[in-house]
Structures are given as C-alpha cells and as structure tokens.
Amino acid sequence: MGLIAKPEHAGAESVASVSYSPESQEGWVTTRLDMLVNWGRAGSLWPMPFGTACCAIEFMASAASKFDLARFGMERMSYSPRQSDVLICAGRVPFKLAPVIRRIYQQMLQPKWVISMGACASTGGMFDNYAVVQGIDTIIPVDVYVPGCPPRPEGLIYGIMMLQQQIKGERMSDTALRDELMPDPKSQLYIPPERIDELSEPFGNSVNQTRSAP
Amino acid sequence: MNPTVDALRARFGGAIMRAEVVWSETTVYVEAARIAEICAWLESDPSQSYEYLSDVTAVEYRDGVRPIEVVWHVRSLKHRRFLRLKAEIPKDGSTPLRVPSVHGVWKGADWLERECYDMFGIVFEGHPDLRRILMWEQYKEGFPLRKDFPLRGRFSRSEQLKQALAANPEARYSMEELSISDAFEDLPADMRQRLTNEKVGE
Numbered sequence: 193m194g195l196i197a198k199p200e201h202a203g204a205e206s207v208a209s210v211s212y213s214p215e216s217q218e219g220w221v222t223t224r225l226d227m228l229v230n231w232g233r234a235g236s237l238w239p240m241p242f243g244t245a246c247c248a249i250e251f252m253a254s255a256a257s258k259f260d261l262a263r264f265g266m267e268r269m270s271y272s273p274r275q276s277d278v279l280i281c282a283g284r285v286p287f288k289l290a291p292v293i294r295r296i297y298q299q300m301l302q303p304k305w306v307i308s309m310g311a312c313a314s315t316g317g318m319f320d321n322y323a324v325v326q327g328i329d330t331i332i333p334v335d336v337y338v339p340g341c342p343p344r345p346e347g348l349i350y351g352i353m354m355l356q357q358q359i360k361g362e363r364m365s366d367t368a369l370r371d372e373l374m375p376d377p378k379s380q381l382y383i384p385p386e387r388i389d390e391l392s393e394p395f396g397n398s399v400n401q402t403r404s405a406p
Numbered sequence: 407m408n409p410t411v412d413a414l415r416a417r418f419g420g421a422i423m424r425a426e427v428v429w430s431e432t433t434v435y436v437e438a439a440r441i442a443e444i445c446a447w448l449e450s451d452p453s454q455s456y457e458y459l460s461d462v463t464a465v466e467y468r469d470g471v472r473p474i475e476v477v478w479h480v481r482s483l484k485h486r487r488f489l490r491l492k493a494e495i496p497k498d499g500s501t502p503l504r505v506p507s508v509h510g511v512w513k514g515a516d517w518l519e520r521e522c523y524d525m526f527g528i529v530f531e532g533h534p535d536l537r538r539i540l541m542w543e544q545y546k547e548g549f550p551l552r553k554d555f556p557l558r559g560r561f562s563r564s565e566q567l568k569q570a571l572a573a574n575p576e577a578r579y580s581m582e583e584l585s586i587s588d589a590f591e592d593l594p595a596d597m598r599q600r601l602t603n604e605k606v607g608e
Contacts, residue, residue, distance in 0.1 A: 287570035288541065288542050290571055323541070325567065
C-alpha cells in the first residue's frame with residue numbers, strides 16, 4: 193500500500209489492511225472485544241502536553257473549567273511520556289527541539305497517538321524560517337491536525353473527538369496497525385526526498401526570502 | 407548627554423570617538439580593541455559604577471556599506487544612568503570580526519556574548535566558552551541574523567531536518583541531569599571518564 197510491512201505481517205493477507213473475505217470476517221466475540229477495548233482507549237486518553245508556545249495556553253484553557261477536558265477522561269496530564277497515550281504538540285517546534293520531540297515520541301508506549309495542535313505544529317505556521325520545523329509530521333507520525341492560531345478550545349475538542357472516532361474504528365484483526373512502517377521505494381505512492389524538496393519550495397511572501405540580500 | 411561621556415573622554419581620550427543622544431539615550435562610539443579596559447573602568451570606578459550589563463548585541467545595516475556595530479548596553483543602578491557603547495567593525499575584510507570579551511567585568515556577558523556570536527559570528531576574545539547557544543552547536547548554515555543569510559536558511563528543509571536530528575542535545579549534561587542512562591554512550595569520552603570515576607550523587 194506504499195508502505196513496507198514488517199516481515200511477520202507480510203503474510204498471505206495484503207499489507208496493513210483488514211481482509212473482508214467471509215472466511216476471515218470477525219466473529220461476534222472479536223467485534224465486541226474491539227468495541228470494549230476501543231471504548232476504553234478512547235475514553236481515557238492520557239495526554240502528554242508537549243506545549244511549547246501559545247497553543248499551550250489554549251490547551252490549558254481547554255483543560256480548565258469552562259471547556260473541561262476531564263469529561264473526555266483527559267484530566268490526568270502525564271509529563272512522563274511512558275505513562276501517556278496521546279502526545280499533544282501545542283506550539284511551534286524549533287529545529288533544536290526536533291531530536292527531543294522524537295525521543296519523547298519514541299519513549300511513549302504503544303498504543304500511542306499524536307495530535308498536532310495549531311498551525312505551527314501542523315505546518316510551521318507563520319514561521320517559515322531557519323529555526324522552526326515546518327510541521328512535526330516531518331519528525332513523528334501525526335494522527336489528527338487541529339488548525340488554528342491558536343485553535344479555540346472547541347476546535348481542540350473537536351480534534352480530540354475526531355481522534356476518538358479514529359480509535360473506535362481500529363480493529364484488532366488489523367495486525368499491522370501499530371507498526372511504524374517505512375515508505376516503500378517501489379510503491380506507486382512513493383515520492384523521493386528530492387521531489388519532496390521541490391514540492392516544498394516556498395510560495396507567497398516567502399518566495400522573496402530564499403535568496404540572500406542584494 | 408550622559409555625564410559619563412565627558413569622564414570617558416578625559417580618561418581614555420582617543421579611544422572615544424563620537425557620542426550622540428537619541429531619544430534621551432546616550433550612545434558612545436569606542437575603539438573595539440580597548441573595550442575591555444573601558445568597561446572595566448566603567449564598572450569599577452565609583453563615580454561611574456555601571457554594575458549592570460543589560461545586553462550585548464550587534465547591528466548590521468542593509469546598505470552593505472556601513473560597518474557592523476557591536477553594542478553594549480550598560481546601566482548604573484547607583485547613579486541611575488544608561489549608556490550604550492558601540493564598536494564599529496568595517497565589513498571590507500580589513501578587520502577580523504573579533505572584539506574583546508567583557509566577561510571578566512560582568513559575568514552576565516557569558517550568554518549574551520554567546521548569543522551575539524551565534525547570530526552574527528562575532529568572536530569574543532577571552533570568552534571562556536564561546537559556542538552556539540540559540541542554534542545547536544554543530545549548526546553549519548552560518549550566522550542567521552547577518553544580512554546575507556536568507557530567512558529560510560541556506561539548506562533545503564530536509565537537509566536542515568536531517569542535521570537537526572543528528573544533533574545531540576544531551577552531550578553536555580551531567581549524570582544527575584540525565585535520567586536516562588541509555589544516553590551515556592553518546593557522551594564524549596572524557597565526560598564518560600569523569601562521570602564513571604567521580605562519585606555520583608543519588
């Protein structure tokens with residue numbers, strides 16, 4: 193599917209997908225078990241607030257009394273990644289912080305999700321410069337992007353609910369779901385890094401800012 | 407005009423060039439080579455007692471002709487004065503981009519001069535530990551606040567990312583700060599030696 197599966201999962205089934213053939217359709221027990229596990233996971237997502245900048249204030253506002261995050265089971269913020277489920281990256285990430293956020297993501301235990309909150313975490317935001325990572329999805333895999341500068345608490349909560357919907361759609365028969373897969377160079381969907389660089393050429397006002405001063 | 411200007415001219419004579427007052431703040435242009443002794447006198451002399459160094463920074467003008475100015479902002483709390491010292495370094499390559507460090511006078515100059523070095527490439531001679539502070543230490547693209555440095559940086563985004571991820575942010579931490587011992591192998595050899603030999607608390 194454009195991704196290289198781990199050897200133990202690259203069996204007779206297609207890679208990273210659920211087979212819908214009648215023989216392998218899940219039975220009543222597995223679907224109920226899926227529902228139970230996903231309900232448990234979605235209803236108690238312990239966030240790791242990786243708040244770097246202004247979006248962290250809005251995250252705190254979402255967690256406070258008016259837009260309560262406790263009703264989603266998210267009131268227990270863990271600052272230790274080993275005890276958290278979802279990494280909420282709120283704020284711009286400078287290049288100096290890039291190895292740190294990657295290390296923190298690697299320290300989280302599966303199952304783990306990432307919400308990229310705000311414009312800066314999603315794409316670099318207004319900071320198209322030498323110091324800011326242009327989107328944390330260049331460093332870690334992201335599940336939900338919440339746009340805004342900063343997103344209103346309702347926006348963040350909508351993103352969290354979207355993540356909950358995604359979690360409820362997971363199936364245990366999908367064995368490769370939690371694997372972190374590498375892009376497959378032989379796939380049709382593969383874009384080589386040089387081409388990605390071409391595609392990420394600047395647009396708008398930053399077109400004038402790639403050359404040195406006269 | 408800050409009364410310090412007259413005192414400086416009386417004491418240092420030729421090293422003090424022009425002085426101007428802009429928005430009631432006095433700026434004095436001094437010779438770069440003598441900045442350390444000028445600052446030492448400003449800090450120690452009781453009639454001046456500039457005991458607070460606010461900032462060390464630099465200015466590069468867009469026209470490409472005016473020299474780079476290294477700026478020191480000093481304040482006297484006792485006499486309630488503010489003084490800005492500027493040293494001009496021409497950009498034509500005749501003078502190297504080096505000025506004496508005032509770390510011996512004010513310890514606060516430590517990080518201020520590191521920031522000035524990181525952003526402009528001005529080397530402060532006599533600084534105990536001049537390395538990059540805002541960008542990571544192995545940053546190779548240049549000096550970001552120079553006028554010939556493009557806003558988005560010199561390398562492509564994927565190259566910048568690759569270099570940023572290869573930087574080791576924990577290289578200079580002590581063992582007490584490193585709560586994960588699996589970073590131990592990444593430390594430089596002499597640091598590993600020191601940590602294993604010393605008695606480590608907790």
